[in-house]
Amino acid sequence: MRQIEKYNIFERCIKGPEPSTTNVKVDFTGTFIKEDKEVNIKGFYNGNGEYLVRFMPDEEGIWHYELSLKVSEEIRESGDFECIRETANNHGPVMVNGMNFHYADTTRYIPIGTTLYSWIHQPTNLIEKTIETLSRSPFNKVRMCVFPKSFMYNNNDPELFPFEKDEAGNWDVNLPNYEFWEHLEDQLTALLHLGIEADLILFHPYDRWGFANLSGEDNLTYLDYCVRRLAAFRNIWWSLANEYDLVFNKNEEDWESFGKFISSEDPYHHLLSNHNCLKVYDASKPWITHCSIQTNSVQKTKMFRDRYKKPVLIDECKYEGNIEPSWGNISGFEMVHRFWTVMVLGGYCTHGETFHRDDEVLWWAKGGELYGESVNRIAFLKNIMSEIDGDIQPDKATFDVNPNDPSIKEKLDSVEMDPFAKALFSLEPVELSEFMYGFSSVFSGRHDDKYMIKYLGRECRCFTEIELPENGEEYSIEVIDIWEMTRETVLDKGKGKVRVNLPGKEGIAVIATRNK
DSSP: OOEEETTSOEEEEEEOOOOSSOSSSOEEEEEEEETTEEEEEEOEEOSTTEEEEEEOOOSOEEEEEEEEEESSSEEEEEEEEEEEOOOTTOOOSEEEETTEEEETTOOBOOOOEEEOTTGGGSOHHHHHHHHHHHHTSSOOEEEEESSOOOBTTBOOOOSOOSEEEOTTSOEEEEEEOHHHHHHHHHHHHHHHHTTOEEEEEEEOSOOSSSGGGOOHHHHHHHHHHHHHHHTTOTTEEEEEESSGGGOTTOOHHHHHHHHHHHHHHOTTOOOEEOOOSSSOOOTTSTTOOSEEEEOSOGGGHHHHHHHHOSOEEEEESOOEEOOSSGGGOBOHHHHHHHHHHHHHTTOEEEEOEEOOOTTOOOHHHHOSOOOOSHHHHHHHHHHHHHHSSSOOEEOOOGGGSOTTOHHHHHHTTTSOOOHHHHHHTTSOHHHHHHHHHHHOOOEEEEETTTEEEEEOTTOOOSEEEEEOOSSSOOEEEEEEETTTTEEEEEEEEEOSEEEEEOOSSSSEEEEEEEOO
8 A cells, every 4th residue: 555654745647538628627536535534635637638636644544535537527546545654854734823833743833934036937057056055044934936027137038937828829827837837846845855835926016928917717717726736735835926015907806815715725724825015915814824024114023913913924124135226235234133123023034135146146036046144144043043942922012002091091190200101101002103113122022931032133232131030930141142143141040130231232132041
């Protein structure tokens, strides 16, 4: 009996006649049964008379399957396979765990992403170089597009497109280009072997070939093929769009229909988001699993957590580089600073790099090699976060309190406050929130009473104070330089309010760890 590792792909092929109309919405189904569990899967056509069905088993044991292909006549097949225990770095698909993430086997997952929009649309040697670079990087998530991209430093035509053209020269979504999809699958598999999640962007506005202008029906046909063909990859995430609000021929009803379609058709319920340019998409919708946000104001991470009650990924916060547009020339230090800010506030940040090259091979678009200074420092942060045996939650700040709460108003005159604090509490809630989220420069978070992090950001303090939990426990205090990547233990047995001397420079964090 064939054995398949848990969370890997079980694939079966049935030979049959060519489809008579569409090569996408074929009547090919698989029913997979284990004891009282039943999963129904839609298969897809792969050309040359081959109909494939893919299934990702999530339980060990014997699975029975029944396949049915209806073309000119019905062709049936049945059989069994054994699902065996997962091995190595196979932890299953990533899932939401409260305001954070974990793999299906409950192993903690900390997204440390990078942006590679069009890397799969490049020549083979460049793709291979990108994979080699990723293998040496800290990144475990890649934002990448299905469709090619037309934008500055993205002027080359890809060798392969997702669809064939009809006799009139228009893209026919009912005629997939199987060579393209096999190529995409090869790259998804390469990422899988590296333990990297593929945050697959399904639509974007940067187009000169016509993919951004497909009809509503064609869009759903394309999404149908994506789900049928790719959903069994455990490292798939669905991102409806990069900058949905710049795809001007799609409206709110379109995005809603796309999201509901994928959510209902994907039997594994992979992570699903919609990314913005200007207006953050409403992540409170039930089919959205997490926030995928573009913002320069990374200090708003906690605000987004509080608003949507879902994990927050700041998937675009500008790029380390030196090109002319303002979004592509922040320093390496600024990129690392933004990562620390986001992660201390309980979110996750995504890297990107845009250093000018005459050959137009910029990492953010095409991959290749990394030239910036932030990657090693991001790896340093990843190691620190991985040492903490739990997820960081942002500390509650003064401006989380509604100053118009009657009980607060009554105390304003009786409680001793400095003039600045009293002025804050006299503001309207919206005014207070807008002011404080722009004003805040020091951020703190914790995991229970075991770990406390205070990140001083751009401030150059000579000392700071940490309020340790009043639990009778002692804490060791570390001072961390996020740029020099140094960690110095300055106190072994701290209790209560502790004063910590600092070097008076930017990029300093203080971590308190409860002694075991």
